[in-house]
Amino acid sequence: MRHIDLKANLTWHDVVIRVVLVLVTASVIVWFMPRETQQNFKIELGKPWRYADLTAPFDFPIYKSEATLKAQCDSVLRDYEPYYVKNMEMADVKVRDFVQEYNKLTSGGYKDYKSIIANRLHQFYDQGIVDTKEPAINGDDTLRTIRVVIGNTAKSVSLSSTLTPKQAYEKLMGDAMLQSHRDVLTELNLNDFIVPNLIYDKERSEASKQDLIASVPMASGVALSGQKLIDRGTIVDEQKLLLIESFQRESDRRNQSESRFTTTVLGELLYVLLLVTGFTIFLSIFRSDYFDNMRSVIMIYSLIVVFSIAASLMVGHNILHVFIIPFAMVPIFIRVFMDSRTAFMAHTALVLITACVLQHPLEFIAVQITAGLTAILSLRDLSSRSQLLWTAGAVTVASCLMVLALDLITVPSFRNLSFSDYNYLIICGLVLFCSYPLLYIMEKTFGYTSNITLIELSDMNKELLRRMSEVAPGTFQHSIQVSNLGAEIARKIGAKAQLVRTGALYHDIGKIQNPIYYTENQSGGINPHEQISDIESAQIIISHVTEGLKLAEKYNLPDVIKGFISTHHGQGKAKFFYVNYKNAHPDEEVDELLFTYPGPNPFTKEQAILMMADAVEAASRSLPDYTEQSIRSLVDRIIDSMVSDGYFRECPITFRDIQYSKTVLIEKLKTIYHTRISYPELKSNQ
Template sequence: MGFFSLKGDITWSNLFTRAAIIIGTVAVIIWAIPSERRSYLRIDEGKPWRYSDLTAPFDFPIYKSDKTIKKERDSLMRQYEPYYSYNTEEEGRQVRRFVSDFSDGIPGLSDDYISIIANRLRRAYRRGIMNSDDYDRLKADTSQMVRVVNGKNAVSVKVTELCSAKEAYEQLFVDELLEQHRQVLQKCNLNDYIIPNLVYDKERSDASLNDIVNSIPLASGVVQRGQKIIGRGDIVDENAARVLESFRAETERRSHSTTQIGLTLIGETIYVALFIICFTIYLSLFRRDYFEKPRSIAMLYSLIIIFALLTSLLIRNTIGHVYILPYAIVAIITRVFMDSRTAFITHFTMILICACMLQSPFEFIVVQSVAGLTAIYSLRELQYRSQLFKTAVVVTLVSMAMNAAFDLIHISTLAEFDMSTYNYMIINGMLLLFAYPLLYVAEKTFGFISDITLIELSNTNNTLLRRMSEEAPGTFQHSIQVGNLAAAIANKIGASSQLVRTGALYHDIGKMVSPIYFTENQSGVNPHAALSYIDSAQVIISHVTEGLKMAEKNNLPTVIKDFISTHHGLGKTKYFYVKYKNENPDTPVDDLLFTYPGPNPFTREQAILMMADTVEAASRSLPDYTEKSIRDLVNRLVDGQLADGHFRECPITFRDIAYAKTVMIDKLKMIYHTRVSYPKESK
């Protein structure tokens, strides 16, 4: 029986549920995976390359640095010649306007000066007049050339051969014929007739500039697919940094391609889906009891999704190195609440999924897998808070050792050893200490219970247990004895001894409501003598329902309440049932009046408690405590429970039951062993 059943025992509803879990988990993880994962690839020029050997997965150009491109551009810009259009009409227009304005002559000067000034204006216009701002800017470089466009011809001219409107005006008064009449001519506002006839041609200039810029090659070489870019431990020099930056830029460019995005999405979906499907099949085949419990499924898949989201968040926002994240917490939490194999499978699945977001996943997978295994090995049973501290220290040391192994393999001298990664691992170890409060959160969120909580609950100074020791001391002692018996059986067959011991302490708390009605609390007076057999049976049965009410009121975990409801299963109060039948042979018996509400045990620990509870209570009524009488009692009671079908719904085996019998016989023999009679001193 498993995820795909040949016997047809998997219903369509179960298949739909499992498919929905897989699809939902895959969808969330794919949504979380960043579209570009370049932020994890950190390039520190002058330092050793801390990642694994990097090989080009595709051909890509080696892009020049911005500094190099700027230098080449500045060099080519010296050859740049802005275009200026020569306005042939401006000369005639302004000269005619001048002649017209001074047709009556210039006061104080002869009429010949009109033609002289007009001639000087023509000379300035034919030289070329530019906007003063442009001229001043271009003249700063005496070698600067401009291209003057006159009709279909374009001629390169030095800026120094041209003039600005201001300079053309000044040139008028440098003339030997006009210089002596400067004061008179200044009153004529001759600058009004000097207008730039060289106009900046933006379209031609921009086209020329673009040609120059585009002529600069952005790449200085090509890295071919399969070519080694850099090896682990190699110093990232200027050239290597340029190649790595080019690889990162090309990766980013390709990631924005629609085709590339589609192919990447398909690949990531297949990758994640395969791991989630395999994980689900594992649970169906080998941990079906987990798969059938919503709380188990919720916790396992939530852990995988949460750490995938955290990894994505770290990479997207470049908060730090991924080794900061305490991935081993997944192994710790799963191991505490479940088993070692499931803890490793869950941790390994999560690591492989997170690895697809990284540029160098191999070392990450190895280091984190070893960290998870170490955490699982060091937490076989979590009974003390100090164990988590030791686990954090050991996991950190092992992770650092594994990473150091990779470093030593790839470096040539110790001087190349990079310590930065180990700082992240130390932070990781510190964050592992948060596993303790997270265990409490997981308990409350998913309804699990840890050994630490069980130890706290088994403290006899707890309000409920202290009250039972005062109000029902016989029941309290009985519960302790049952706990000892059950724990010994659990240790023998590999069940949870701490769980069954704690469950035994609380299984009879309902007897505190009417303690006197139970034999172990009576002192010579039996109140059942005044009751009918049916009423007595109902009082005895009520200790189960009353116990559940008290457990609910005191917020006991569900797993402890299950011990209360299952320790008698669907059995009968046989003493009163048989008495009633014997005294009323002709009267039909309603079995439900003498039957416990159940259910029957559905875990091995609950089955152990049922056996230990029945045997311990019955052993007190033995007339003599011989090995034969104890053996017969244990075999008769356990075989009776087996025949009544109390263990059909729990995964306990005949081998486990045989071991349980042996343990109980040995323990009862030691409890009720014959003591030596002390002689009296003769006088």
């Protein structure tokens, strides 16, 4: 029997690796947690408020709705006056250019109109020519005035008192004094002399617009700290919606500072680290066999990390609802490969970690803990893959009932129930059906063997078992008897019954290679051992272990089954031939390794069970009579000999377990070898 001592099992190197694993696990989870502190409310106008009562933790402004704010901004922008700078030199430059161009004309009649046109151009530039290509003018039908800057002063000018280049040109061409000489005007190309002299000042204009917009208050009131914003079950109307959205907005604004970011990350890291460390301590104290196995530790932590990251990404990117994630898949996998307590503790740690990224976690925790417990209880005795389908259905129903219970506690009547969450839970149940194919992937990835795989391996139509039944029928029957005895012991002492049953069926498959050398397969009084030496006989008998491992490798049997093949004799001896040889050579020093099985000795409770059942079942066949006393004496002698020889020294089996094992073996053998009554013969009347 092995005393579980963590310090003896783990070196400092192993401890450091596990500490690093805990730190890395916590760091990765926190890295993916959403950094924005926006409240994760799903608000539906006209629907009941599904979360807990909401109270303002601080004073915050009640912001106006976007529609109201836009209407008020549009209203104040009616007074908006874009700024234009008046170019005072533009008139002189363009009139001079016109005179020079006009003087090139040779016709004296043309010269009569030079002063008229020059005068008209001065009038236009004094009035102001504004460019319609500028954004402040183009397409804005509401604009009535502009702000004209002359030097250091600015004054409001009616837009109708200014001209566009097109209006100035048409006005000049329509002048009554110039109508008789339109051909001269056309020849002069007057467009070259009519250009905007009111230049749009973008910087001042934008500043003026922003000042007007800033004059519109963003809030319509203030919510005070401690004020009740909304009660659970209250219908969300427009006023409540505005109040909650304002709270969300202000919360987000308050938490954007760098110091807040740092404290948030530190808090999240400490929170996750405490949970992961607590779970690790649980493993090290109560499940040291898993804690010693790095493969088990990595599998559990990988599941926690993957599902935590999935929840963080979904919340951070506001994708659907976190209820869609099948968190119950974690306890399902851990329960199948390990045990219920570890599954529940891992699931609880995962749920509490995930709750950190939710603003209202109580409903989530209640639903997910219920789902996890349902999954664990429904898989307490996994015997077929169809159970996984039933588990998915049971988890879905239990989750929906929990949501219904929480809703009924808070809503005033059935009419106020919201069924949106049930849709997500049903989708989650459908995703849980993926546990069926994923179970196989988990087995191959982490090297585990589920009960389902063990049951499949126990099928008598499997090639290896069928071959053993044909080639070595005696060994086959012996294996079946051992599997029944071992499974009964396992159930009695709380070991893995299906594992023992399957391991027992395959423990002697090496005898297929030389079946006639084993007494259970001999018939007709032929014993080939009579023709060879004790050493050769011992080597053949011992070889069934190595031959069995070769066959297990060839047929891809799981490592856990190979463990039964190699340990069912431990490092014991082929005693019959060993004793024979010593008796025949009393003065010779015997090389005991020639008669010793390669081992190792059992190192799991299930392997110890198989060793006891195998030895007792084989020896029971040689009893001269099957009385309770003879059976009890046989069982006590064989198992006590195993204990005294130290076969169970490295095995986590207790004296109490061994005593229960003896009791089961005695009762079962008494049933198998019970005395039958003699049937009377019918006497003849003659």
